[in-house]
Amino acid sequence: MTDFLNLLVSGVALGAQYSLVALGFVVIYRATGVINFAQGGFCVLGAYLAYNFHNTWGVPFYLALVLTALAGAGVGALVDVTVLRRFVGQPPFVVIMLTIGLLILIEQIVPSVWGADPLPLGDPWGLRTVSPGGVDIKVSDLWTVGIVAVVLAGFFAFFRFSRMGVAMRATAVDLEAAMAQGIPAHRVYRVSWSIAGLVAALAGLTLAAGGGGVRLDIELVALTAFPVIILGGLDSPGGAVAGGLLIGVAQVMSGKYQPEHATWLGQGFPIVMPYVVMIIVLLVRPYGLFGQRKVRRI
Amino acid sequence: MRRFRWRAVVALAAVVALSAAACGGRDDEGSKEPTKKGAPATTAGFDGKTITLGVITPQTGIASIIGIPLTKGGEVFFKGLNAKGGIAGKYPVELEIRDSQYNANTAQQNYSDLRNKVVMIEQILGTDVTNAVLKQMQADNMVASPATLDAEWVRDPNLLPIAAPYQIEAINGLSYWVTEGGGEGKTLCALASDDLYGEAGLDGVEFAQKDLDFKMGKVVRFAPDTSNFSSQVQQLSSGCDAVFLAALPNATLSLMGTAATSKLDVRWIGLAPTWVGLLASGATGTYLKDHFWLAAQGPEWGDVSVPGMKMMIEDQKKFAPDQKPDLYFAFGYSQAFTVAKLLEKAVERGDLSHKGIMDALNELGTVDTMGAAGSYTYGPPEDRKPPEETTIFSVDPAAADVGFLKAVKTNYISDAAKKFEFPK
Amino acid sequence: MARPGTLLVTRPEQRLRLLPTNWYKAFVILLAVVWLTVPINLSDAWLDVLARCGVAAIGAIGLNLLTGYTGQISLAHAFFIAIGAYTAAWLGVRSDLPFLLWLPATFVVGALVGALFGPFALRVRGDYLAILSIGLLYIGQHIFVNWTSFTGGRPGTSTGAPAAIGPLDFADLNLFDQAYSRRQGLFWLVWLVVAIVALLARNIVRTRPGRAMQAVRDRDVAAEVVGVSNARYTISAFALSSGLAAVAGGLYGVVALTVSPADFGGAPGLLLSVQYVAMIIIGGIGTIGGAVAGAVVVVAIPRVIEQISNSVAIPFVGPGEPISLFAFNNMIYGALVIVTLVFEPRGMVAGWERVKAYWRTWPLAD
DSSP: OHHHHHHHHHHHHHHHHHHHHHHHHHHHHHHHSOOOTTHHHHHHHHHHHHHIIIIISOOOHHHHHHHHHHHHHHHHHHHHHHTGGGGTTSOHHHHHHHHHHHHHHHHHHHHHHHOSSOBOOOOSOTTOEEOGGGOOEEHHHHHHHHHHHHHHHHHHHHHHHSHHHHHHHHHHHOHHHHHHTTOOHHHHHHHHHHHHHHHHHHHHHHHHTTTTOBOGGGGGHHHHHHHHHHHHOTTOHHHHHHHHHHHHHHHHHHHHHHHHHOGGGOTTHHHHHHHHHHHHHHHHSTTTTTOOOOOOOO | OHHHHHHHHHHHHHHHHHHHHTTOOOOSOOOOOOOSSSSOOOBTTBOSSOEEEEEEEOOSSTTHHHHHHHHHHHHHHHHHHHHTTSBTTTBOEEEEEEEOTTOHHHHHHHHHHHTTTOSSEEEEOOHHHHHHHHHHHHHHTOOEEESSOOGGGGGOTTBOOOSOOHHHHHHHHHHHHHHHSSOTTOEEEEEEESSHHHHHHHHHHHHHHHHSSOEEEEEEEEOTTOOOOHHHHHHHTSSOSEEEEEOOHHHHHHHHHHHHHTTOOOEEEEEGGGOOGGGGSHHHHHHHHHHEEEEESSOOTTOTTSHHHHHHHHHHHHHOTTOOOOHHHHHHHHHHHHHHHHHHHHHHHTOOSHHHHHHHHHHOOEEEOTTSSOEEEOSSGGGOBOOOOEEEEEEOTTOGGGTTEEEEEEEEOOHHHHHOOOOO | OOOOOTTOOOSHHHHHOSSOSHHHHHHHHHHHHHHHHHHHHSOHHHHHHHHHHHHHHHHHHHHHIIIIITOOOOSOHHHHHHHHHHHHIIIIIISOOOHHHHHHHHHHHHHHHHHHHHHHHHHSOHHHHHHHHHHHHHHHHHHHHHOHHHHOTTTOEEOOOOOEETTEEGGGOEETTEEOOHHHHHHHHHHHHHHHHHHHHHHHHTSHHHHHHHHHHHOHHHHHHTTOOHHHHHHHHHHHHHHHHHHHHHHHHHHHSEEOHHHHSHHHHHHHHHHHHHHHHHHOTTOHHHHHHHHHHHHHHHHHHHHHHHHSOOTTBSTTSSBOHHHHHHHHHHHHHHHHHHHOTTOHHHHHHHHHHHHHHTTTOO
């Protein structure tokens, strides 16, 4: 039983990391209808910025965490102002391609600045654990879950109560109608990219914390987040979190139980598992668990 | 009428172009037979003065953690050699480096680009990447030195591998554990990545099991891009006294974090590519200090009692003073050392053509790296014999000057490793 | 006979002609001459790059039929290319069928597998479909690694299938007592297939099925109302596109001599699929010529950048400088993608049309 609980806890922690990455995708998709392939690049950049704040400039860790989030938001805004704002109204396909171009650039800029070797983040969490009731929980995992909870609460409050949040919801429903109401689409986009950058930087930081290290392959987590965002529904923040937790737990569990009970599925099945879950869910619910059905017009 | 004319024009153009084509054929063989003994004839990659070698290696992307220091090691060796005049004292060496991005497709294009510009491929990194260009190399009689330790390379006529293959590393590591590490009669588990490299390691484990006194426990495989190891660590948490590990650095980082937090009390025995310096930092380093041995080639960094290491440190201080201690740098240096021996042989035979280098490889005999990576016997493919020595390292988080790796037993050859035969 | 200028289109047939103007005819002849003479004048290294461009062009034409004309977004193209490469290895290498049999058979196998995937597109739409198709890449990777009798597992399988049409063996060409290298022969072969595929694709898109596909793309429900079967054309488009991807895969095998899951599965597969999407977007979505041009640019540009930067000194770049030459090459590539899209979001073909329109109407318009 303790074994099972331990696995559940680490599945939830993994899922929380997926959720953070997925939230970034969702924010941009809601506002602009674009799947941002550079999201993984933003995560890597966030991890290295955190390294810079904490190790190079010696900022205390928790302050560095806040600064990293802000810097991430800055990166998002910068990308929007320099490149993406020229593309409002272009087909989403073109903008997706553009984000791929951005990813290629970030992939090269990061090792040019910080080198290719993995670096220690030096977070105070390290490998410390707490053990309530015999279940080992990493402190860094607790923080990750906490950050996800705060971000999700922030999302809820922002979209519900703030003027900008409501404006963003309106643009997501109908861009032209929203602009006709005097909602500044440019500002909406800039805020969306900033939020995505902020969330991605936090995701990168949590991935590098807890002994993982600041390293280039953090961006690969974005690939695992694809099934997560689809599972929850591309435009649903709550769905991103639910999907993340579901995939995280399922992946860890299948890592343990598939080799013991279902060897016929072949070696390395846990890696494929999220995609299998995704395809099954999509066939039953074509817009994910919580996604909005699109109305098809003649 | 108009239709007819347009066909005639096409036909005419075709004839013109075809007759042009008839004068533009070329053979696949790039080089001519040698003319006289002594000075090799000019050929692809050799203009009579300078020898050009190709390098196909990841210089960007995730695998550049390995590719960059590896290439640096080769460059430093050749800088040292060129300062003494070059191959055979008169032909300096130049490297044409291409960035494979660790991608099979890109590597093939790198190879096509290099094949008529270089004498041989001095270094190619990655099992998949090497496999991807091997067929083309056979067509061209090209020789390459792979930077992975797969056993399949041993008998390949086009390849010049160096150091003891993974199988031997595994056998030596386990042998050390059983004979001197208190592993006698205990249970060994294994955690191996689900690819050719993991398979090679498990081959060695299987062989060692027949020869050594230990019990075999669970064998767990994981997909190479696994990033969360909690389920694997949990599977290993009962019934294992030691765990054999075949993984790549990225996986080891995640794995050891999880193992340390779960306080998994086992003796880890890892193959060379599991290591990356970051493992020695923080709490993971404290865990590894007590629980991890690395079975890898070559002596401790800076151990000048070994002549091969002494030579490398001298060159490194002169040509790359900023270089931090790095296993891959040392590997790249030994590899370049071996390549230079092959080229010397080819110069002595008076033939630097692709075919000439292959012939030289068949006649090369034993290359002694002066303790840096063992003595490898080349010659005809069926007679080739890799070295059998492996150094067992332990982790010391305080020893930055040796790359955090302290040699426990330098150039160790176990009895079991001597018995291992590579399939002919 | 005085003919109306090309600016004035009075009948729809004019737009639908295969070669609407004499300029087109001249252009086709020029292409034929270039095709014949390029292998004589270029080095083997560049011919290899161009043969790979040709392979990519076939795949890109296929993807364009699906994405550009039918509006279905797929990132599973690498999966179908893999199917083609493995089928060619099975039929061409292990069963030793001749070129004219294994290549069409590869198309059929690819098309059948694609048709199986088609129904998913009827249920799952748009961006959801795009990501669903990424799933196919990972499941494909799993199958390729585990189904060793068909794929050779991780080490891969040898794919040097026969490349002879009748007496002409393109892999070892001898014409008029003149021997040609393998890379010269393969250039001719690959681009011959590109020409045939482009012609077929153009004929499909300018006739009824093509118009039906575009109707499905623009207004699927409306198309259904006027009697264009959504299911039929979506599934056909998937079959056609995967079939062409498989042909590209088969030819890729001939050029590469060996393939493994490292070429097409999982993350490398996603990279390859994304490159194909890049080809049709940068070339010009919904045009056959755009797919070909995009393929040439996307595949060849990294090599061109490599050659140029190897011979030019650039400040802050190089050994000992902050930016390595290799990182710089990739940066330029990324920047080129962005800059191209900033100046011409609808691709190179749209840019070309603009230039053409400017000169045709000069000096009347600006």
